[in-house]
Amino acid sequence: MYQQAGSVGQDEPMSKPLYRQVADTLRAEIADGVFGPGDDLPSERELRERFDASRNTVRQGLQLLVSEGLLNSSQGRAYQVRSHEIFVLNASKFENLQFSQREDGDSYDNEVLHSGRQPHQEFRVEMVKVPQDIAERLKVAPGEQGVLRFCRRFVDDTPWSTQATHYPKWLVDAHPRLAEPDDIEEGSTRYLADRGIEQIGYHDELMTRMPTPEEARELQIGPGVPLLIWIRTGFSTDKPVRCTRTTFRGDLNHITYDLGDLRALTTRGDLH
Amino acid sequence: MYQQAGSVGQDEPMSKPLYRQVADTLRAEIADGVFGPGDDLPSERELRERFDASRNTVRQGLQLLVSEGLLNSSQGRAYQVRSHEIFVLNASKFENLQFSQREDGDSYDNEVLHSGRQPHQEFRVEMVKVPQDIAERLKVAPGEQGVLRFCRRFVDDTPWSTQATHYPKWLVDAHPRLAEPDDIEEGSTRYLADRGIEQIGYHDELMTRMPTPEEARELQIGPGVPLLIWIRTGFSTDKPVRCTRTTFRGDLNHITYDLGDLRALTTRGDLH
DNA sequence: TAGTGGTCTAGACCACCGG
DNA sequence: CGGTGGTCTAGACCACTAA
Incomplete structure (x- = not known):
């Protein structure tokens, strides 16, 4: 045989x-x-x-x-x-992916809340040296301190993604609530906007690779599941303001972008 | 020890x-x-x-x-x-990623041509049944025929990505050059635009997974390298016009999007 | 406790690559 | 040709899970 x-x-x-x-x-x-x-x-x-x-x-x-x-x-x-239920994040629509908070209008396009799944998140804030690669994106000196706001998201107790946002020191000095260890109710982007720091442009980078052992542990994934990594740098009129790296389990997440005029999409039908 | x-x-x-x-x-x-x-x-x-x-x-x-x-x-x-040289594709800028053709202005953001590497591509056109998942995106009946324009790209003889664009039958009937087996000089998007079919909106989907054995063979990748998959559906004012699935070697490719006002990025400096 | 997968060994033969 | 990795075997002991 x-x-x-x-x-x-x-x-x-x-x-x-x-x-x-x-x-x-x-x-x-x-x-x-x-x-x-x-x-x-x-x-x-x-x-x-x-x-x-x-x-x-x-x-x-x-x-x-x-x-x-x-x-x-x-x-x-x-x-x-393996069985997969896939979470779709529309990166061109959703500024903050916030679980279980105001889902006003279109705030995110997931199949999670609509299927009785229970999302939750862990949150923490630290003062850390900005990692080299992030420092380049924020245009700050390597080794400079900054604030890291970190979040790990779960769905039904399955780790789903981790998200790390770095703010440069000059921003935190001017707007110290960024360094406070509580979740910012209105969202930190909104908080900054209310204080005159508006993010008017984003540079997004998308990539994939296999997890390191730490990442595999953190997201509870075994071998054979790649990561989907999304790095968003937010800009004000004249400089980068924050850099967010979101690390997804690649088997559970897709990312979408809508560009241009999509009136033809209003009747979304069976389009994923 | x-x-x-x-x-x-x-x-x-x-x-x-x-x-x-x-x-x-x-x-x-x-x-x-x-x-x-x-x-x-x-x-x-x-x-x-x-x-x-x-x-x-x-x-x-x-x-x-x-x-x-x-x-x-x-x-x-x-x-x-392994050593990696990474190719960055800016999906919000480049409609057609065309190798070794007019690099007018900004046509793509790679480190390939600028480092003496030799890109080339294989090209073919077929009449095929539109695959189920693509049919959904194009909003055509499952099992319907359509044109597939397929392209595999290499850099220095290393397979880099494959790209498959499906056009629905109604479009091909009206614009038969889409079914001709030659590369369309001015680019098929341009060809369509010149004939009144303008793509004014895109829906992009990004995902990652491990390659199937066929994909691994086609892109000459061993185990441990995930795929980065980019599916772009192009829309005219009232309906989807084409659907392109690009499959990248995840270890060699990143994708970026620029959103909003990025005047602050003009001095790009050391930003990746 | 019985059955499953996880780890490890020692040794065999083969195909491929380079000098 | 000698050295490398690729495939395969037979058997051992362990840790974990479920009944």
């Missing part, structure tokens, strides 16, 4: 390694719905028999699927097909 | 598995520059001695780093520290 690796077929098929056959077969079965989201896969022992392979080989195949983000695994329990 | 797994320390440290110690140690050394971009790592045999571990255990640790995108590996050669 499953060809041995190494001994190459005469002419063309150049047999795939066994562990890849295992992965490909299971991947196809997941795609076909033989195993649906949340289902348990057969145990390693059963797969070993089915594919006539050693345990390590079966594990190597399963590991591949884990690293593709298709499976979850944890000690003592069967491999499980 | 390196604690055994299993036998738990009395009170707290709960020793890490050996393969993680291998990975963590090497990761730190890469971060510290002990091994720079492009450098070879010591061979598995040497690492086995250094960490006093079996070959499989060392391999497991190395595999972790590969899956984090830090290392490349291929048969017969040493593990190599």
Whole structure:
């Protein structure tokens, strides 16, 4: 059934390694719905028999699927097909993504509150040295102090994203509430705007990479789930005012932008 | 030196598995520059001695780093520290990302042409059934035919991204050059605009995930490199006109958006 | 407690790369 | 050719989960 690796077929098929056959077969079965989201896969022992392979080989195949983000695994329990509910953030509309607060009008476009999920967030404020990369974006001297307002968001106790906003020292000196450890009721962007510091332009950067071990721990993600990173630098008329780095679990989040005239979108229909 | 797994320390440290110690140690050394971009790592045999571990255990640790995108590996050669040159695409400025063509003014913001790299692209046009997800975005019946204009871009023969644009049948019927197999000189968006079909709004979606095996082959990426996916739907005054899905190697590409008034950014300085 | 996955070993053979 | 990584096996012990 499953060809041995190494001994190459005469002419063309150049047999795939066994562990890849295992992965490909299971991947196809997941795609076909033989195993649906949340289902348990057969145990390693059963797969070993089915594919006539050693345990390590079966594990190597399963590991591949884990690293593709298709499976979850944890000690003592069967491999499980991942299921995804995706949160969509419209970055061109929403200035502050604030959970469980005024959802006036259009404040964010999520499927969270509309599906009985329970969002919450952890919040903290620190005085820290502005990290090098942020300092460049804020155009402040490397090593300068600044305020970090940090937030980690959860949905039903699943970590969803972390958000770190840095404010330069000159701004904090002029508007000290930025450094206070409470959530700013009206939103810090609004607070600044009310005090004459208006953000009239944004520079957004989007990128992806695999999490570091710390990030993986913080967002409780295993291998195989990439991060989606969104860095927004907010500008007043003459200089950068703040820099926010939001780190999302890539498997649970999409970001959208609406540009230009979208009157044709008013009948949104089944558009994602 | 390196604690055994299993036998738990009395009170707290709960020793890490050996393969993680291998990975963590090497990761730190890469971060510290002990091994720079492009450098070879010591061979598995040497690492086995250094960490006093079996070959499989060392391999497991190395595999972790590969899956984090830090290392490349291929048969017969040493593990190599990945090096990244990142291409930045400003999605709010550039309608068509066209390689090696009129770079009038600001047409794209890359470090490619400015560093002596050689870009090129493969191009093809097909008549295909519009895929389900694209059909939703184009608001056409699922299963309907449409034109697919496909492009794969390279930099110095490294696959960089693939781009697939779907046009609905009604548009192609009215403007048949969309279905012709040549590159449209002036750009297809321009071609349409000249014929009265102007795209006045865009809906962009950004997401990340690990590549499927096909995608990994097409972009020549190994495990540990996530994809960055950008889906742009272009709208005329009353309906969607085209849908473009661009699939980037996440390790080589960033996307940016400029929103609002960015006069403060004119002195771009060291801002990325 | 039985069954699952997590970690680890020792050794084998192979394919590929470079000198 | 020698050295590298790629694949695979057989078996061991452990930690965790669920019944």
